[in-house]
Amino acid sequence: MPDDGSQIRSLPDQYRDGPYRDFAQEHRAGGTFGLEFVDVRQGAIESIDPPLSQVGFVRLLSGLGSAETNFGDGWSKHELRGQHGLNVHPANTECQFRLPELHLRVGCISEGTLRALLSGHNLSIGSLDGLVEHFQDLPRAIAAHEAMWVAANRTDPAAGLDLDGAFLTMLGELIAACGHNLTAAPKLSDRRLARAVDYAETHIAASLTVGELAGAACMSPSAFSRAFRAATGETPWAFIRRRRLERAGERMARTDDTLMQIAADCGFTDASHLARCWKRAYGTTPRGG
Numbered sequence: 001m002p003d004d005g006s007q008i009r010s011l012p013d014q015y016r017d018g019p020y021r022d023f024a025q026e027h028r029a030g031g032t033f034g035l036e037f038v039d040v041r042q043g044a045i046e047s048i049d050p051p052l053s054q055v056g057f058v059r060l061l062s063g064l065g066s067a068e069t070n071f072g073d074g075w076s077k078h079e080l081r082g083q084h085g086l087n088v089h090p091a092n093t094e095c096q097f098r099l100p101e102l103h104l105r106v107g108c109i110s111e112g113t114l115r116a117l118l119s120g121h122n123l124s125i126g127s128l129d130g131l132v133e134h135f136q137d138l139p140r141a142i143a144a145h146e147a148m149w150v151a152a153n154r155t156d157p158a159a160g161l162d163l164d165g166a167f168l169t170m171l172g173e174l175i176a177a178c179g180h181n182l183t184a185a186p187k188l189s190d191r192r193l194a195r196a197v198d199y200a201e202t203h204i205a206a207s208l209t210v211g212e213l214a215g216a217a218c219m220s221p222s223a224f225s226r227a228f229r230a231a232t233g234e235t236p237w238a239f240i241r242r243r244r245l246e247r248a249g250e251r252m253a254r255t256d257d258t259l260m261q262i263a264a265d266c267g268f269t270d271a272s273h274l275a276r277c278w279k280r281a282y283g284t285t286p287r288g289g
Helices: 011-017 111-119 125-131 139-151 159-177 190-202 210-216 221-232 236-254 259-265 271-282
Strands: 024-030 035-042 045-049 054-070 075-081 085-089 095-099 102-110
Touching: 011 024, 011 035, 011 102, 024 159, 035 139, 054 111, 054 139, 085 125, 085 139, 102 111, 102 139, 111 125, 125 159, 139 159, 190 210, 190 221, 190 236, 210 221, 210 236, 221 236, 236 259, 236 271, 259 271
Parallel strands: none
Antiparallel strands: 024 035, 035 102, 045 095, 054 075, 054 085, 054 095, 054 102
């Protein structure tokens, strides 16, 4: 199976069939929330995870050295010293990684299921924003994550109930660690939105970050991201990706420029990057090749 993301539908798929497929791994699933798990011992790798409609709860079991991540708002560097911790892998976000050898255990749930579960308690997925990219040492959440993994390997009648209970315990601990984040998304005025959109359109070929768009709107990145999504129904990074693809489509329709030229002018790293993003968005290759 190709590793260009065209047939990747979930985080377990990404490990099983994507760039991590040669690493030692074990998969489990269970519970009434449709939870899936993968335990992977991966070597050093540079990779791109495609946008997926799942939220991942990533437990670091071991790892030493520098890790770099880019969740759409620029590269961040993290020093891993073998510490244990949990972080959140966001849904519908292209994630880029430069990683050392790691032992990870990932629990996944569909974004729709998690959103419905949280909304029943007047919470949003944004309640977990504080754990994106950053491993946190949260002993009770880590213990619940481990309990989920163990329950997913059981076959007795109570296994699913125990797994669901452990997941809810972990979720509560993570939300508490993020300070609940219960405040409503700030309003994004038409004027501020227009400034951010205009900045994106003007700098579409550059390595845009959410921080730059937030600066154009005179807001903090976290407040801007929440306000932008509330106002438009999509994340800032999803908007940038969509506009880059639309720009590329317009160029392909009216010029004979090479994909390399179009990619450079529309903010893609190269023609292959453009082709991968086009395939994920439209299910075909650029220019219908």
